[in-house]
Amino acid sequence: MHAVDKPGPTVIHPTALVAPGASIGQGVRIGPWCSVGPDVVIEDNVELISHVVVDGRTRLGAASRYFPFCTVGMAPQDLKYKGEATSCEIGPRTVVREHVTIHRGTATGAGVTHVGADGLIMANAHVAHDCTLGDRVIIVNNVVMGGHVNIGDDARIMGSAAIHQFVRIGHAALVGGVAGVEADVIPYGSVLGNRARLIGLHWIWLRRNGVQSDEIHRMRKAFLTLYPKDGGDAPFAARLETVRQTFDDERVREILRFIDAPSRRGLVRPARCGADWADTEGA
Structure with missing residues (x-):
């Protein structure tokens, strides 16, 4: 208060x-x-x-x-x-x-x-x-x-970013400077570039807001399941269902609810198959 x-x-x-x-x-x-x-x-x-x-x-x-x-x-x-x-x-x-x-x-x-x-x-x-x-x-x-445009609580939109109409930016997401965002950014996601691509999680916000290391570790595993380092053989829908069945953390469920919700723009994806989430942890 x-x-x-x-x-x-x-x-x-x-x-x-x-x-x-x-x-x-x-x-x-x-x-x-x-x-x-x-x-x-x-x-x-x-x-x-x-x-x-x-x-x-x-x-x-x-x-x-x-x-x-x-x-x-x-x-x-x-x-x-x-x-x-x-x-x-x-x-x-x-x-x-x-x-x-x-x-x-x-x-x-x-x-x-x-x-x-x-x-x-x-x-x-x-x-x-x-x-x-x-x-x-x-x-x-x-x-x-x-x-x-819909921007969730605690989001950070850095300088000179441009956000397309009807885009959703999830809770505590980070949009990097001069990014061109034409699709939805998942909660806690971090995006960069023009056009914007998912590069990891918003680790700084998670740590500064008291999220414990074991939960961050599980979130990282969930993300690597959705976006495996080697790109994976299973389609995205199958990976999504694996995360749904495997992880019970509230923040992971929040991301799943965001993905499941109606969207006019689709989701921002990694720049390439196999984006390495670990590279951004602790940045």
Whole structure:
């Protein structure tokens, strides 16, 4: 649980434009030259530092912060969008840095763009319409994503990565810098390259988050079963069933559920048959 600061006075700079109808919580700070639309809801202790534009049916979660020249809740870059009443939601304590653009959803999609709690979206990144970002997600500078992208909790997307529309990024996955991601990334997976290819597990996250060595060892065995070093003779479906019958770890089951779920894009696979997962362990 995060400590919640007691809200102080709300301060709106005289150069800021706050439309009638906007809902402003306690302890909100709206800095110079910001613009807040009539359907915006700003929860307690939010800070708009300066030159921030918030529009549409947008809710800014408590204690979130917005740096100069970012825009949140603007109309989507979708030619099918005809002004429908769609929305955008930003979770509590999330930080949105300079020149980030986060667009609201579309009527032909989910209708909402959602960014979870405790996230960090670094400068010049773009979160497109109908995207869903989980909690504690970090998006590094210049990342771009198409519409309808789904990014799981704790994922890390490194600088200048480009994510194709409808791609799913699993829980705690790592996307390397300047990667072009056109297919789904399994939970705890690590991908690099253009086009992105699976190179191993996100070992750093696993170790930093208290996953014990024996469980990491079993996860590695499960991955080597799915993607054997020599490429294997059995088809992927058979290897998948072997993992299903052999491993009972919750994180392995999470990966299996992700693979089993409907997908518009398929899965990112290793760069070559026989990618050696062990090469990345402990990196």
